[in-house]
Amino acid sequence: MKNPTMDVLLGIRGKDFVLIGTSKAFLHGITVVKSTDDKTRALNDHTLLAFSGEAGDTIQFAEFVQANTQLYTMRHSSDLPVSSVASFVRTELASSLRSRHPYTVNLLIGGYDTKKEQPELYWLDYLASSTEIPYAAHGYAQYYCLSILDAHYRKNMGVEEVAGLMRDCHEELKRRMPIDFKGLLVKIVDKDGIRELEGF
Amino acid sequence: MASSYLLPYSQPNVHPTAASQPRQHHWSPYTENGGCILGIAGKDYVIIAGDTRSSEGYSINTRTARKVYDVGSGIILGVVGMSADGEELVRKVARKIDDYKRNHDKHITVAAAAVMLSRILYQKRFFPYYCQPLLGGLDEEGIGAIYSYDYVGSFEREQSRAYGAAASLITPFLDNQINLKNQFVPGSNGEEPRPKVDLSKEQVEKIIKDAFTSAVERHIEVGDGLQVVSIVKGSREEGEEEDEDERDKTAGGGVISEVMSDLKKD
Amino acid sequence: MSNPFTLNGGACLAMAGKDCVAIACDLRLGQQALTLSNNFPKVFNYGDVFLGLTGLATDVQTMHSLFRYKVNLYRLREEREIEPETMANLVSSTLYERRFGPYFVSPVVAGINQRTGKPFICGFDSIGCIDFAKDFIVSGTASDQLFGVAEGLWEPDLEPEDLFETVSQTLLNSLDRDALAGWGAHVYIITKDKVTKRLLRSRQD
Numbered sequence: 100m101k102n103p104t105m106d107v108l109l110g111i112r113g114k115d116f117v118l119i120g121t122s123k124a125f126l127h128g129i130t131v132v133k134s135t136d137d138k139t140r141a142l143n144d145h146t147l148l149a150f151s152g153e154a155g156d157t158i159q160f161a162e163f164v165q166a167n168t169q170l171y172t173m174r175h176s177s178d179l180p181v182s183s184v185a186s187f188v189r190t191e192l193a194s195s196l197r198s199r200h201p202y203t204v205n206l207l208i209g210g211y212d213t214k215k216e217q218p219e220l221y222w223l224d225y226l227a228s229s230t231e232i233p234y235a236a237h238g239y240a241q242y243y244c245l246s247i248l249d250a251h252y253r254k255n256m257g258v259e260e261v262a263g264l265m266r267d268c269h270e271e272l273k274r275r276m277p278i279d280f281k282g283l284l285v286k287i288v289d290k291d292g293i294r295e296l297e298g299f
Numbered sequence: 300m301a302s303s304y305l306l307p308y309s310q311p312n313v314h315p316t317a318a319s320q321p322r323q324h325h326w327s328p329y330t331e332n333g334g335c336i337l338g339i340a341g342k343d344y345v346i347i348a349g350d351t352r353s354s355e356g357y358s359i360n361t362r363t364a365r366k367v368y369d370v371g372s373g374i375i376l377g378v379v380g381m382s383a384d385g386e387e388l389v390r391k392v393a394r395k396i397d398d399y400k401r402n403h404d405k406h407i408t409v410a411a412a413a414v415m416l417s418r419i420l421y422q423k424r425f426f427p428y429y430c431q432p433l434l435g436g437l438d439e440e441g442i443g444a445i446y447s448y449d450y451v452g453s454f455e456r457e458q459s460r461a462y463g464a465a466a467s468l469i470t471p472f473l474d475n476q477i478n479l480k481n482q483f484v485p486g487s488n489g490e491e492p493r494p495k496v497d498l499s500k501e502q503v504e505k506i507i508k509d510a511f512t513s514a515v516e517r518h519i520e521v522g523d524g525l526q527v528v529s530i531v532k533g534s535r536e537e538g539e540e541e542d543e544d545e546r547d548k549t550a551g552g553g554v555i556s557e558v559m560s561d562l563k564k565d
Numbered sequence: 566m567s568n569p570f571t572l573n574g575g576a577c578l579a580m581a582g583k584d585c586v587a588i589a590c591d592l593r594l595g596q597q598a599l600t601l602s603n604n605f606p607k608v609f610n611y612g613d614v615f616l617g618l619t620g621l622a623t624d625v626q627t628m629h630s631l632f633r634y635k636v637n638l639y640r641l642r643e644e645r646e647i648e649p650e651t652m653a654n655l656v657s658s659t660l661y662e663r664r665f666g667p668y669f670v671s672p673v674v675a676g677i678n679q680r681t682g683k684p685f686i687c688g689f690d691s692i693g694c695i696d697f698a699k700d701f702i703v704s705g706t707a708s709d710q711l712f713g714v715a716e717g718l719w720e721p722d723l724e725p726e727d728l729f730e731t732v733s734q735t736l737l738n739s740l741d742r743d744a745l746a747g748w749g750a751h752v753y754i755i756t757k758d759k760v761t762k763r764l765l766r767s768r769q770d
Contacts, residue, residue, distance in 0.1 A: 193627050197666065222601060228573065228622035230594055230602040241599060467742070468713025475714065475738040481767075482734075489766060513716035 101203060101225065106138065106151035107280055108237040109244060109268055110207040111252070112220040113261040116289035117209035118296065119149050120265055122280035127154070134281040142168040143178040146210035147288050148188070151237055152225055153203040160195075160202040164188050181210030185221040185229060193227035201225070205237040209288050218289070243275050244268040258287065262296065269299060329381055329429045330355060333520030335463035336366050336377040337507060338433040339477060340443035342497045343532040344553075345435040347377040347445070348507045349463075350515070350562060351524035362523035362564060371396045372406040373436055373553050375528050376416075379463035380430030380450075388428050391419055409436030409551065413446040413454060420452035427451050431462040437551025441532045465514035465521045472513065476506050500529065508560075515562050522565070527558045569621040569669035570691075572597065574745030575607050576705035577617035578736050579675040579686040580719060581698075582728035585756045586684045588615045588675040589736045589765075591705075592749035594622055603748035603769070607705075610760075611636035612646035615753060616656070617673035619705035620691070624668040631659065649676030649685040653695055660693030667691045671704035677757050701735075707746045710739035729754050729763070737767055 107122035125133035139149045140161045148164065150157045164187070171179050179187070185208045195202045208221040222235040234248040247268055256264070262285070269283050285296040336349040349366035352359060366385070367377040370393040378385035395415060399407040407415070413434055420428060427450040434446040447460040459477045461469035474480040482493040498506075507527065515522045530553040574595045579588040594605035608617045609629050616632060618625040635655060639647050647655070653674045660668065668691060675686045687695050688702035696702065701719055703711035714735045723731060733752055740747040750765040 189626065190630070193623055196623065224596070224623075226621065226623040227626070228594065229626060230605055230622075232602050232604070235601075245599070465713065467709040468716070470713075471710045471738040471742040472714045472717045474741065475734060476717070480741065481737040509717050510713075513713055516716050517712040 103241070104151050104205075104238040105276065105278060105280065106238050107240040107272060107283065108138065108149045108151050108205065108207050108235075109240060109265065109283070110149065110209050110220045110222075110235045111248065111261050111264055112209070112218050112233045114255040114257055115216070115218055116211065116258060116261075116287055117147075117218045117220050118258075118261050118265055118285060118287055119147055119207060119209045120269070120283040120285040120299070121149050121151075122282070123284050124279065124281040126278075126280075129278065131279070131281065137284055139284070139286060140165045141293050142184055142208075143172050144292050145178060145213060145288060145290075146181050146184050146208065147286055147293050149207040149209070151205050156202040156204050160192070160204045164191060178213070180212050180214060181208065181219045181221070182212065182231075184208060184210065185219075185223070185231075189223060189227050189229040192223065192225070196225075196227055207235055207237065211289050213290065216290070239276065240268075240272060243271050247271060262298075266299070330383075331380065331429075332360070332382040333464045334364070334366055334379050334382075335461065335465040335469065335511070335514055335518075335521045336379050336433055337459075337461045337469060337473075337510060338377060338435050338445040338447070338457075339459045339473075339503050339507065340435070340445040340457070341500060341503060343437075343441055343443065344500045344529055345375075345437060345443035345445060346500070346503060346507065346527060346529040347375050347433055347435045348511065348525060348527040349377050349379070350511060350521050351526055351559075352520065352522045353382055354520050357519075359523075365526050367526055367528040367557075368393070369528070369555050372400060372412070373530060373551050373555065374407070374409055374412050375435045375530060375555060377433040377435070377462075377528075378430045380428075382430075384428040385430040385432075388419070388430060388432060392416055395419070409434070409438050409444050409446070412436065413444075413456070416446070416448065417452040417454050420448060420450065424451055433460060433462055435528075435530065437530055437532055437553040439551070441551055441553070443530070461510070463521075465518040468514050468517060469510045472510055473506075476509075477503070500531065511562060522562050525560045525562050527560070528555065529558075530555050567597065570671070571706050571745060573620075573622040574706050574743075575605075575619045575622075575625075576703075576707035576711060576736070576740060576743065576746040577607055577619045577671075577673050578701065578703050578711050578715065578732060578739075579617060579673045579688075580701040580715070580723075580728060580732050580735075581684045581686050582723035582725065584677075584682065584684065585723075585725045585728055585754060586675045586677060586686055587728050587732040587752065587754050588617050588673065588686075589732050589750055589752040590617050590619070591707075591736070591740055591746045592751065593745070593747055595745060598744070600748065606751050608751055608753060609633075610753075611652065612640065613679055614647055614649045614652040614674065614676040615755065616652070617675070617704065618670050620668075620670035624670045628659075628668055628670055628672070632656070635659070646679065648678050648680065649674055650678065652676065653685075653687050656689055657693040657695050660689060660691065664692055673702050673704050675702075675753075675755065677755055679757070682757050705746060707739045707743035710742045711735060714739050725754050725756055725761075729761075733763075733765055737765065741768055
């Protein structure tokens with residue numbers, strides 16, 4: 100298993116939406132290269148991909164699956180549902196795993212399934228293990244945030260409640276992480292699409 | 300030869316000779332002799348059982364090695380791990396229990412013997428005895444007691460404990476059959492645990508036999524014979540006690556007996 | 566790098582009874598000591614045949630989709646469901662194809678032969694060596710514990726309901742002594758014309 104990263108990826112599934120928060124610091128070892136980084140890509144109107152891992156691999160892989168989901172949308176004039184996107188991404192990552200140059204990328208996929216009318220959050224690691232869970236994190240953030248979420252997460256939480264949870268996690272990370280990760284960029288995915296959430 | 304890549308190809312004898320190579324010698328004072336022991340404490344009895352196989356790697360050294368010992372004063376001690384260290388530990392404990400009796404003119408209690416064993420183990424904190432002991436006896440109320448230890452003397456009084464090669468196989472079986480774990484009152488929808496009962500010595504002996512037959516089937520280091528050593532409260536006959544020397548009576552008033560039986564030898 | 570077989574944790578167990586078989590698994594997915602999900606089943610069915618997969622989670626998922634693909638093609642070509650014996654050989658040859666870069670899984674196959682009505686269970690190592698058994702098969706991080714308890718509780722010719730109790734007790738008590746497996750369980754009881762799936766509630770630690 101690879102060492103965990105200081106990059107923060109956080110996802111929480113609410114009643115009819117998913118919140119995804121990513122750290123704004125672009126890290127290169129212990130150096131903060133940029134403080135307005137966006138570690139997410141919109142795969143289609145209702146699916147957001149968040150990524151961390153090895154510098155070149157992350158964006159290369161994210162934009163590869165982004166291009167392919169968008170190609171699907173163009174060809175079929177309809178979006179691939181979240182579960183199918185997650186399955187596609189997992190398959191791509193799994194075949195890369197046993198190639199000569201595997202992508203070292205950890206992912207969260209948050210989305211809203213417009214047919215089933217429900218939010219979904221997928222956790223995938225660089226080995227391409229995938230699972231649908233109510234809340235997820237990657238890197239060192241896992242060790243700080245999952246216990247908070249275990250304690251306070253409830254089914255069918257509203258936007259304000261989940262945003263509150265996200266803020267609690269943010270506070271804890273600011274208190275415990277050894278370097279400044281320059282705050283969280285939080286996005287919401289619901290039936291209306293993907294938007295940035297202010298106030299973090 | 301860290302800088303050998305700097306040498307020209309024509310350089311003769313770039314390979315290290317046997318004499319120039321540092322050779323590492325090491326000393327390994329420990330071996331593992333396999334085997335398994337199991338201790339169970341009841342209301343008025345205590346049992347420690349062990350198989351009688353002693354092995355080293357894939358070779359069997361003997362099929363008749365006892366692992367459970369009477370260390371005097373009505374206390375029994377089972378050991379697994381490295382048998383040489385185990386036997387040394389048993390000798391030391393037996394000697395100390397005898398010393399106690401001679402110095403204080405009374406039998407040591409199991410509780411005191413338990414602390415004593417802990418100290419003996421901790422005295423060798425930085426070159427430990429490579430063995431896991433189980434101490435058994437009847438306490439001052441005549442209730443069965445099993446004390447389990449790690450290599451360096453951390454200990455705990457328990458109802459049941461399996462140690463040795465097949466401990467991971469036997470432990471969950473014991474949880475289920477002795478402590479009735481994961482069993483519930485029918486119709487309670489898994490809300491009401493099945494109440495604990497005091498098992499009779501005969502019931503426990505059956506479970507021990509089952510546990511070992513299972514372990515023998517799936518673990519190559521366990522087998523050959525089964526040694527069951529038990530202490531039962533007050534099974535000494537009235538008249539018999541009068542004739543005996545005061546020092547031969549034990550603290551908990553129990554009598555030690557041993558039963559040997561066969562296990563598979565393959 | 567740690568051992569791929571124990572990275573994610575998990576356990577699986579199959580037992581044969583009188584005209585019935587049972588297969589069960591835990592639901593944990595973890596990364597070393599950290600639990601990520603308590604909804605990660607490791608037993609899948611392909612028609613009438615059941616396959617349990619423990620080991621590296623990514624390979625569990627890859628193998629599952631690979632066998633779904635292969636069994637679907639088999640069904641189309643043969644116009645019938647696959648039998649457990651055939652499935653066993655399919656699993657074996659699929660694993661051996663990766664002899665020098667294996668999938669890190671320990672599969673278990675269970676089912677009733679629809680033609681003969683005979684119960685069938687077997688297990689595999691990660692490169693496809695088949696272990697035929699007439700009693701039980703265990704796999705996963707709790708395999709030592711499962712061996713011990715199953716050997717103590719299993720007896721020949723158990724009726725479906727008794728087999729369910731035996732499988733469940735074996736699995737539950739083994740999971741409680743393994744930190745890498747547990748967090749709920751699925752149990753399937755399979756007879757010739759009926760499959761019963763039960764979700765077991767278990768300790769959440």
